[in-house]
Amino acid sequence: MQASAVLNTLKKVDQSKTFQGFVIFVIIVSALSIGAHTYHLPPWLDQSLWVLDIAITAFFLFELIIRFMASDGIKSFFSKGWNIFDTIIVIGSLVPLGGSTILLARLLRIFRVLRLVSMVPELRMLINALLKAIPRMGYIALLMFVIFYIYGAVGSMFFAHVNDFLWGDVSIAMLTLFRISTFESWTSIMYETMEVYPLSWIYYLTFIFLTTFVFLNMMVGAVLDVMGEETKIMREEQADENDSPDEQTATAEDIKLLNDKIDKLTEMLAKKA
Template identity: 80%
Template sequence: MSVATMQEKLKRIDRSKTFQGFVIFVIVVSALSIGAHTYQLPLWLEQSLWALDIAITVFFLVELIIRYMASESAKGFFSQGWNIFDTIIVIGSLVPLGGSTILLARLLRIFRVLRLVSMVPELRMLINALLKAIPRMGYIALLMFVIFYIYGAVGSMFFAHINDFLWGDVSIAMLTLFRVSTFESWTSIMYETMEVYPLSWIYYLSFIFLTTFTFLNMMVGAVLDVMGEESRIMNEEKALAKQVQQPEIDSCHVAPASAAEVQKLHDKIDELTVMLNKLKSN
């Protein structure tokens, strides 16, 4: 068997929905086995789970080798970030379970669950959208920090003598404001300051309006905008893949000739035969 033939077979296996579905199933089983290790289990079940863990690790290694050999080149394989991610996870899973490394090995095996992200295109799209939205979210977060700092400084100046634990300095005041922005018992904080400053509710409501209702919605909008773009790109790639596969399918399924076309072909052959006979007689 030639290298090209083997590579083509490995490509078919790698792209097979059955194979990909089985990989996802193994990932789910791996996640369940990791969770099972956190319980107090009988010795025989613990040993069975360790054997299962070894089998899962070997399967992930074989699956990664299949994907590597199915790729056109090593450079093409490692040019994709998700392949690098999967390689790191699989190599980390090869750390032996024993001795002083047992805790490290268990921690590395937990991250095998993240392989589910690289296997499901929709999850990859969500992660890509989140990563691309980080720069936009960074500017929004910077603006939120400025608002937090201003309100924290104001709150520390006005409310420190009311409750030094919540408003003692600007950093503590910013933590208190973060609590307010998450609506964690923020009314009790407000009512405490309203006993001294009856109009302090304006301070809290304006802060909540700016942070929770405005900036957080801006963050959601930035993520949704990038997510829509990533969804469009993914749909275009799927459509392009179908267009590439369609000519191959059409070439493998050539329509048979009709009876009329066969008869015409016979007539042409008869005419050519008569002409050849005339040429021979001349």
Template identity: 65%
Template sequence: MTTSVIQFQERLKRIDSSPLFQWTVISVIIISALLIGARTHDLPPSVIGILTFLDNAVTVFFLIEIVIRFLATPKKSQFFKNGWNIFDTLIVIGSLVPDGGSGVLLARLLRVFRVLRLVSMVPELRLLINALIKAIPRMGYIALLMFVIFYIYAAIGSIVFHEINEVLWGDVSISMLTLFRVATFEDWTDVMYETMAVYPMSWLFYLSFIFLTAFIFLNMMVGTILEVMNEEHEQHRALQHGESAEGGEPASRAQIEKLEAELAEIKALLKQQSSS
């Protein structure tokens, strides 16, 4: 690689990492979101023409920005190993779909997703998305257990209450939709009082179901997300301070506190030896 190419890459890298350029990209993303919202209104043709020109200008800017980021990367294969770079590239490519003919609806839908680029540009939003993605496997087991509970209660409800209201309790699938309504507290008391008119003790069925789903499982979901978000923030903080654990992973707060405790013990032993 020649010196001129290296200097060119360094210049592009400085442009890409500069706060002014980053804030410019964020501002263009916000303008793009406003343009999408404006085009949903009934506007005169002259205004629509201006919005179309601005929309095309935003598309060109995004294309130039992604090219700068790609050329600023020393190893081009490393560029596509970053999931956020792939995400931004797909959105930019989708924005290049011509807004005309039979592809009008597709082009407009793809342009809506340009607003999601705000997520890749703001580090705090990236932390939230990364935490949600990492929490999905843990949440999957909770969701599976919730499905089992929903199925059991739906089967019981369909067997016991189907004669009371066939619309709500006709079969297992309809009963699961009814239980979802109960779990979201959407007029669930109307469903309960209807069955209580025939089975006065049926309130136990609803209260136990709500206790399991709304109070236990949903709180478990929230707790799992908060735990993963805390781990992400710890890793981000450790990387910012240049701290690392064995194997190249960021050190956690517990590891740092353990090291501090060990250093304090060593200092205490040294003091005892010096005094003796």
């Protein structure tokens, strides 16, 4: 009985908006302290930041233990990918800052900022949408590579003697095309080849139209499509959480009472008839 009461208390603490807000605050403080370490600070302030880092690491470990104990067992806890991610980050933060591991420890502490993603549902939804959109984006990227390769081969064949540095071979030409697709001084490259091939502007405009206006919008569309699905799932989960068993029971009783009143009204009307 006592264990059940403790478990319920831990679940209330874990689901508390105040506790979650405080965790987010600690994550932000952790990010600021990591950034502060990159400056040349007085020894006393640098020492204070190390003490703060130890306190933050201890709090993250404490928070993770609460979440683990509030879950319905080990399998339930590690069935969620974000819990696995948080566990890796927290355990990685326990690497001592000293000796040959100091660089690794600092890198692992930098990744603690990513815990902000696991704490905010909206950010989790964005990351889930991005991960689920990767297969669709992969096919679009493959098609883009084919277009890059074709245009790179054509550009290398026609423009290599104009500027060997930009069009010397197909790999260099593809790098040049990537620069053009980002609109980085692409007009100067086009005007250079137009001095030899006046109609070469067609090559550049068709490439920009395909890569920037078509494929980029296809990428955005794939992400938005998955994001819409993830938003719908998140809203359904929130609606299920808001519908408590007590509310569902009350709704069922109201429906039963209404049906009884309708039956009585029907009987009265039948008698009068």
